[in-house]
Amino acid sequence: MKFIDEFRDGGIAHDLSIKIAATMDRIGRPVSLMEVCGTHTMSIYRHGIKTILPLSIKLLSGPGCPVCVTPNSYLDHAVALARQDTVTIATFGDMLNVPGSSTSLARERAAGRDIRTVYSPLDALTIAKNNPDKKVIFLAVGFETTSPTIAGTILEARDQKVSNFFVSCAHKLIPPAMKLLVEDPDIPIDGFICPAHVSAIIGSQAYEFLAKDYRKPCVITGFEPLDILQGIYMLLEQILIKAPRVEIQYSRVVKQQGNTTALNLIAKVFKKTDAVWRGIGTIPESGLSLAPAYSPFDADDVFRVTGEQEKEHPGCLCGEVIKGKREPETCSLFRTVCTPISPVGPCMVSQEGTCAAHYKYGEG
Amino acid sequence: CLAVPMKIINKDGFSAMVEAGGVSREINLRLLEDAQVGDYVLVHAGFAIEKIDEQEARETLQLMQQIAQLNAEDEVH
Numbered sequence: 001m002k003f004i005d006e007f008r009d010g011g012i013a014h015d016l017s018i019k020i021a022a023t024m025d026r027i028g029r030p031v032s033l034m035e036v037c038g039t040h041t042m043s044i045y046r047h048g049i050k051t052i053l054p055l056s057i058k059l060l061s062g063p064g065c066p067v068c069v070t071p072n073s074y075l076d077h078a079v080a081l082a083r084q085d086t087v088t089i090a091t092f093g094d095m096l097n098v099p100g101s102s103t104s105l106a107r108e109r110a111a112g113r114d115i116r117t118v119y120s121p122l123d124a125l126t127i128a129k130n131n132p133d134k135k136v137i138f139l140a141v142g143f144e145t146t147s148p149t150i151a152g153t154i155l156e157a158r159d160q161k162v163s164n165f166f167v168s169c170a171h172k173l174i175p176p177a178m179k180l181l182v183e184d185p186d187i188p189i190d191g192f193i194c195p196a197h198v199s200a201i202i203g204s205q206a207y208e209f210l211a212k213d214y215r216k217p218c219v220i221t222g223f224e225p226l227d228i229l230q231g232i233y234m235l236l237e238q239i240l241i242k243a244p245r246v247e248i249q250y251s252r253v254v255k256q257q258g259n260t261t262a263l264n265l266i267a268k269v270f271k272k273t274d275a276v277w278r279g280i281g282t283i284p285e286s287g288l289s290l291a292p293a294y295s296p297f298d299a300d301d302v303f304r305v306t307g308e309q310e311k312e313h314p315g316c317l318c319g320e321v322i323k324g325k326r327e328p329e330t331c332s333l334f335r336t337v338c339t340p341i342s343p344v345g346p347c348m349v350s351q352e353g354t355c356a357a358h359y360k361y362g363e364g
Numbered sequence: 365c366l367a368v369p370m371k372i373i374n375k376d377g378f379s380a381m382v383e384a385g386g387v388s389r390e391i392n393l394r395l396l397e398d399a400q401v402g403d404y405v406l407v408h409a410g411f412a413i414e415k416i417d418e419q420e421a422r423e424t425l426q427l428m429q430q431i432a433q434l435n436a437e438d439e440v441h
Contacts, residue, residue, distance in 0.1 A: 197365040
């Protein structure tokens with residue numbers, strides 16, 4: 001069993017779509033479901049899921065693309081860090097082309113700054129060990145799937161006594177953003193397709209407040225097409241019987257308590273802070289920064305630099321797209337000024353951005 | 365948030381070798397200390413983030429097939 005092909009069987013997909021249509025008939029009204037995670041957005045478009053769903057099901061893309069919600073100020077600060085002598089910036093690849101206020105890491109690299117893309121934060125630590133004369137700063141962007149990997153890397157750096165490795169932390173947490181969305185009366189959400197791998201870390205327990213306090217059905221769903229179809233079917237069954245709860249469709253990976261080792265590592269190395277989400281603004285207790293015990297690794301402590309005055313392109317609607325309020329097609333820049341080659345907003349740059357998905361696959 | 369299912373082929377402390385589709389690489393087990401050789405794990409950014417429960421995977425597929433078969437009664441005309 002390879003855990004991928006088995007969950008892409010077209011025959012079962014067809015049958016599940018018939019079940020979904022039958023349940024929608026019984027619900028008898030349109031339904032809006034939000035897929036929070038950008039990886040779900042991409043999978044929905046890549047596999048043409050919308051084409052086999054009734055038109056009365058609307059799928060909204062949520063703020064679950066870490067690059068898309070990273071504010072300009074963080075990019076501008078990273079550029080300022082990159083311009084320091086003896087600094088090497090290490091970053092995940094999809095941050096490279098994100099436009100800051102007036103430049104991007106890709107442009108800075110072209111201008112000669114030492115900016116390297118890595119697959120893992122451990123690779124950034126290796127760069128630091130191999131270049132003791134350099135100060136290596138890793139751009140720590142990502143949700144709860146990624147933040148424990150940076151926590152693990154910082155412990156490796158501490159154990160191996162590496163003193164030229166630093167982290168510029170912009171990690172964010174999914175549940176506080178979901179809370180903000182359900183409290184916004186302008187965003188009609190009948191249920192959440194909850195993230196797969198974020199949930200592998202935080203567990204289904206982390207979403208209980210959404211079902212209990214806000215009466216929102218939640219189904220933690222895998223990324224394969226059959227997972228998504230089954231997840232949608234489970235959400236509709238909850239809506240039909242008006243019994244909102246948190247269910248795990250992706251039970252081959254996700255548990256109720258999540259990955260406690262990873263959660264303990266996050267709690268040890270980081271502390272919660274208010275965080276600015278691009279296009280949304282500040283969400284209380286929705287970000288992570290390094291705990292005081294790990295401040296020697298904190299680039300924001302060690303390097304006192306400030307980025308340029310923050311500017312956003314006036315026509316960019318990424319903020320509204322991120323919240324599921326607008327579709328990319330309604331943005332005046334989409335497909336004309338803003339394309340994957342010359343992106344204006346982050347949602348076009350990121351591999352998991354809604355605008356990138358719409359540009360590549362059409363409206364789905 | 366992509367993470368790839370891979371099989372642990374050997375393990376030494378926090379370090380392990382994993383393999384999938386003929387590709388093998390070294391990963392870190394700090395987030396999954398009890399993972400053993402032979403386990404299938406999800407690998408993200410160089411770390412194993414969770415084990416894949418093969419029995420649950422089979423049960424999910426069976427459930428999908430049962431749901432799909434039920435549509436004979438509910439077929440929409």
